[in-house]
Amino acid sequence: MIAELGHYALILGFCFAILLSTIPLVGAWMGDRVWMRLSRPLAGGQFILVLGSFCALSLNFLLDDFSVQYVAGNSNSLLPWYYKISAVWGGHEGSLLLWALILTGWTAAVAKFSKSLPLDMVARVLGVMGLVNIGFMLFILMTSNPFLRYLPSSPQDGADLNPLLQDFGLIVHPPMLYMGYVGFSVAFAFAVAALLGGRLDAAWARWSRPWTTVAWSFQTLGIALGSWWAYYELGWGGWWFWDPVENASLMPWLAGTALMHSLAVTEKRGVFKSWTVLLAIFTFSLSLLGTFLVRSGILTSVHAFASDPERGSFVLALLIVTIGGSLLLYALRAPVVKSHIGFSERSREIFLLLNNILLMVATLTVLGGTMFPLIAEYAGYEVSVGAPYFNLMFGFLAPVLVLIMGVGIYSHWKDTPAGTLLRKVPPLAVISLPLALVVPWLMGSFEWMVVVGMFIAVWLTVATALDVWAKSASRKGRLQGWLKTSRSYKGMVLGHLGLAVTIVGATLVSHYTVEKDVRMAPGTVAEVAGYQFKFLSVGRKQGPNYVGDKADIQILDGDGDVVTTLHPEKRRYVVSDNVMTEAGISPGLLRDLYVSLGEPVGEQAWAVRLQYKPFVRWLWLGAILMTWGGLLAVADRRYRMLRKASSEKHSVDIQAQENRSATGVTAGGAE
Amino acid sequence: MRRLILFVPLLVIMAMFFLFQQMIDHDPTEMELARKDKPVPAFALPGLRNPERFFTQEDLKGKPMLVNVWATWCPSCRVEHPYLLKLAKEKGVQLVGLNYKDDRTAALEWLDKLGDPYVFTVFDEEGRLGLDLGVYGAPETYVVDAEGIIRYRHVGVVNEKVWNEVLAPLMEDSGTRESEVKDTRVNESTGSEQGASS
Numbered sequence: 029m030i031a032e033l034g035h036y037a038l039i040l041g042f043c044f045a046i047l048l049s050t051i052p053l054v055g056a057w058m059g060d061r062v063w064m065r066l067s068r069p070l071a072g073g074q075f076i077l078v079l080g081s082f083c084a085l086s087l088n089f090l091l092d093d094f095s096v097q098y099v100a101g102n103s104n105s106l107l108p109w110y111y112k113i114s115a116v117w118g119g120h121e122g123s124l125l126l127w128a129l130i131l132t133g134w135t136a137a138v139a140k141f142s143k144s145l146p147l148d149m150v151a152r153v154l155g156v157m158g159l160v161n162i163g164f165m166l167f168i169l170m171t172s173n174p175f176l177r178y179l180p181s182s183p184q185d186g187a188d189l190n191p192l193l194q195d196f197g198l199i200v201h202p203p204m205l206y207m208g209y210v211g212f213s214v215a216f217a218f219a220v221a222a223l224l225g226g227r228l229d230a231a232w233a234r235w236s237r238p239w240t241t242v243a244w245s246f247q248t249l250g251i252a253l254g255s256w257w258a259y260y261e262l263g264w265g266g267w268w269f270w271d272p273v274e275n276a277s278l279m280p281w282l283a284g285t286a287l288m289h290s291l292a293v294t295e296k297r298g299v300f301k302s303w304t305v306l307l308a309i310f311t312f313s314l315s316l317l318g319t320f321l322v323r324s325g326i327l328t329s330v331h332a333f334a335s336d337p338e339r340g341s342f343v344l345a346l347l348i349v350t351i352g353g354s355l356l357l358y359a360l361r362a363p364v365v366k367s368h369i370g371f372s373e374r375s376r377e378i379f380l381l382l383n384n385i386l387l388m389v390a391t392l393t394v395l396g397g398t399m400f401p402l403i404a405e406y407a408g409y410e411v412s413v414g415a416p417y418f419n420l421m422f423g424f425l426a427p428v429l430v431l432i433m434g435v436g437i438y439s440h441w442k443d444t445p446a447g448t449l450l451r452k453v454p455p456l457a458v459i460s461l462p463l464a465l466v467v468p469w470l471m472g473s474f475e476w477m478v479v480v481g482m483f484i485a486v487w488l489t490v491a492t493a494l495d496v497w498a499k500s501a502s503r504k505g506r507l508q509g510w511l512k513t514s515r516s517y518k519g520m521v522l523g524h525l526g527l528a529v530t531i532v533g534a535t536l537v538s539h540y541t542v543e544k545d546v547r548m549a550p551g552t553v554a555e556v557a558g559y560q561f562k563f564l565s566v567g568r569k570q571g572p573n574y575v576g577d578k579a580d581i582q583i584l585d586g587d588g589d590v591v592t593t594l595h596p597e598k599r600r601y602v603v604s605d606n607v608m609t610e611a612g613i614s615p616g617l618l619r620d621l622y623v624s625l626g627e628p629v630g631e632q633a634w635a636v637r638l639q640y641k642p643f644v645r646w647l648w649l650g651a652i653l654m655t656w657g658g659l660l661a662v663a664d665r666r667y668r669m670l671r672k673a674s675s676e677k678h679s680v681d682i683q684a685q686e687n688r689s690a691t692g693v694t695a696g697g698a699e
Numbered sequence: 700m701r702r703l704i705l706f707v708p709l710l711v712i713m714a715m716f717f718l719f720q721q722m723i724d725h726d727p728t729e730m731e732l733a734r735k736d737k738p739v740p741a742f743a744l745p746g747l748r749n750p751e752r753f754f755t756q757e758d759l760k761g762k763p764m765l766v767n768v769w770a771t772w773c774p775s776c777r778v779e780h781p782y783l784l785k786l787a788k789e790k791g792v793q794l795v796g797l798n799y800k801d802d803r804t805a806a807l808e809w810l811d812k813l814g815d816p817y818v819f820t821v822f823d824e825e826g827r828l829g830l831d832l833g834v835y836g837a838p839e840t841y842v843v844d845a846e847g848i849i850r851y852r853h854v855g856v857v858n859e860k861v862w863n864e865v866l867a868p869l870m871e872d873s874g875t876r877e878s879e880v881k882d883t884r885v886n887e888s889t890g891s892e893q894g895a896s897s
Binding site for chain 1: 701702705706708709712713715716718719720744770772773774777778800811812813814827858859
């Protein structure tokens with residue numbers, strides 16, 4: 029009964045999506061305010077219905093209703109309750125329902141927080157989001173319905189959730205990532221709405237900016253969670269594999285990063301309008317493409333547990349309509365008049381343009397690396413592109429991007445006084461180079477890529493710090509001065525520092541990981557990177573839905589003090605007969621100690637992998653800083669003021685804002 | 700004129716979609732018919748452990764076996780590796796490794812660390828045999844029967860399910876075929892001997 033109610037709510041939600049995508053859009057076209065006003069309640073209703081449908085499916089999982097095919101395929105009565113909840117998005121159908129839930133959630137959020145927007149804009153934005161949702165709901169209802177039942181006879185118990193997914197990381201990783209993927213649909217909807225309405229001014233950029241930043245923050249956190257999950261759950265301590273599915277999440281992130289910066293230029297200076305619109309379409313297209321690549325099964329990867337080739341055609345059709353349609357609209361409606369707003373080659377506009385170009389090259393690099401095997405196969409060749417290609421390309425692109433960033437921080441809109449930028453280079457280089465050289469020396473072996481990585485990380489940190497120093501000058505002291513800077517400025521600082529921290533982590537863990545595989549029996553001691561690993565004992569362990577071996581390994585540091593005792597496990601999940609490695613990890617800011625059990629090699633003896641991973645936490649710490657920065661920027665005062673401001677005054681506001689920011693920047697530069 | 704430039708993104712995307720459309724009907728987990736039921740292409744490649752010893756297609760005859768394409772740069776290979784060990788140890792499956800576009804030292808280290816399920820491993824540094832076989836990416840596993848004929852190609856990780864549902868039945872088939880084939884081979888050889896003597 030619950031499943032049927034959920035199914036019914038989903039169908040009703042689909043009907044609401046149809047209404048949402050027709051009535052307000054037609055209303056906006058004909059200028060009928062009543063029809064346009066319907067957009068908000070429709071968006072709310074759509075969200076409540078899909079939420080109800082999602083809750084129904086969750087309830088089916090909690091109540092172990094194995095007559096529902098999807099529940100039987102992804103759950104088991106022995107599964108702990110929290111994994112029963114996360115199992116809702118552990119398979120294809122449920123993760124699409126989660127996707128639809130998040131999309132309708134974003135739509136409802138736009139409806140709620142758009143009081144200051146002109147009514148026709150709201151109607152168009154919500155209508156476009158409704159259109160996207162129609163596609164996804166149709167996809168769920170036609171090809172991937174999670175509410176289908178086994179009738180008349182249903183299985184006694186479920187096939188269990190993939191053990192890889194029975195983990196805290198997987199409870200939070202997909203929702204966060206989807207919040208990011210789907211969040212870019214808001215920027216997309218704003219862009220398409222602006223094209224439809226022919227109002228491609230600075231205002232739309234200003235409206236879509238906070239939404240893009242929030243989506244980007246979620247995406248950042250989602251990717252970091254995925255990397256963290258892979259690190260501890262896959263059991264061999266890798267954190268990024270350039271796997272097609274990872275690439276699928278990285279591409280919208282790179283494009284989204286470019287979009288955030290490009291929106292700033294369009295808002296503040298009213299230039300790059302066509303480019304920013306294209307970027308907004310492009311970013312969401314890459315999100316959809318990511319879904320397509322995962323769902324269609326045309327790419328095989330570690331994440332293959334969610335693929336099905338039969339559904340590929342449907343997603344492809346969806347993609348052609350959404351992306352092709354919006355690009356056609358773009359080609360017909362984007363402004364071609366050359367902008368008369370001038371800026372010099374030393375202006376902030378140029379630096380952000382360079383940022384956009386480099387990020388686009390990076391995106392295309394990943395896209396190319398992911399697609400090339402497909403294209404080559406179509407042409408009759410067989411190739412596979414692996415990590416060496418991506419590492420090489422990013423080892424080149426990232427330094428160029430970060431070096432430009434470091435200088436670009438000091439640039440002003442329109443023009444930067446000649447010589448100021450060049451004057452910044454020597455102090456930055458003088459601080460960065462010795463630090464970059466001393467790190468490989470401290471870590472014990474010299475590597476050129478470490479010098480490069482540390483150089484750019486320090487370069488960016490110092491550039492940001494010097495800028496903060498200059499901007500926080502105040503008669504009431506530095507602290508007061510820093511507190512008085514705007515939240516969006518603080519957000520930028522945190523975001524950039526976060527990138528530097530991630531670069532440090534990636535550089536050091538890639539080059540200085542120490543890895544040792546040893547045969548260990550009770551009493552055996554092995555040494556890795558100055559730590560003594562003592563194998564104490566190994567015993568059986570009975571879990572709720574698995575049996576396993578659990579070892580106790582004590583770790584002593586150089587002085588012979590006990591650091592910790594780790595308990596790596598080897599589990600066999602009974603229902604699905606899958607063997608999983610649960611690593612024992614001792615986390616630390618400067619290093620992780622990572623122990624995983626291999627195969628038993630004797631009565632009490634095991635092959636054990638011991639790893640010392642320096643600075644690995646910095647990877648995710650940086651991502652947390654970036655996320656925090658993004659959220660801080662959105663909490664900026666001007667967005668709160670924006671909500672109060674009435675829409676009629678809007679163009680005046682923007683003019684004033686532009687003047688303010690221009691004088692603010694000049695003042696900051698003068699200080 | 701400037702308006703025309705705006706159509707470029709649309710055209711690029713449409714070209715990409717056309718490609719996807721072509722790809723989508725093509726299931727990478729199924730082998731192209733052209734290579735199915737054909738002998739393993741001729742090759743002469745060094746062994747991974749002993750570079751002096753060269754292996755050829757003749758070494759893949761005699762018993763039905765699984766030829767597993769792997770590399771140290773391939774994360775999924777690591778996922779399937781424990782199961783391959785299990786197949787070799789517990790089920791006595793003949794596994795031959797094809798180390799594909801890899802680094803010899805890294806590959807040897809991998810086998811030392813994780814265990815070696817393979818009877819022998821062929822070292823295909825430039826991916827030449829991979830190209831002839833039509834390797835889509837690692838990991839891939841081919842079912843080769845006793846006569847050195849490719850019976851099946853599996854793209855992706857081999858696990859319990861794949862083995863039980865797909866590979867094991869094919870291996871059994873190849874086993875039965877083996878006896879039939881042997882008979883014909885005896886006839887052929889006797890035939891040719893007769894021809895030579897007469």
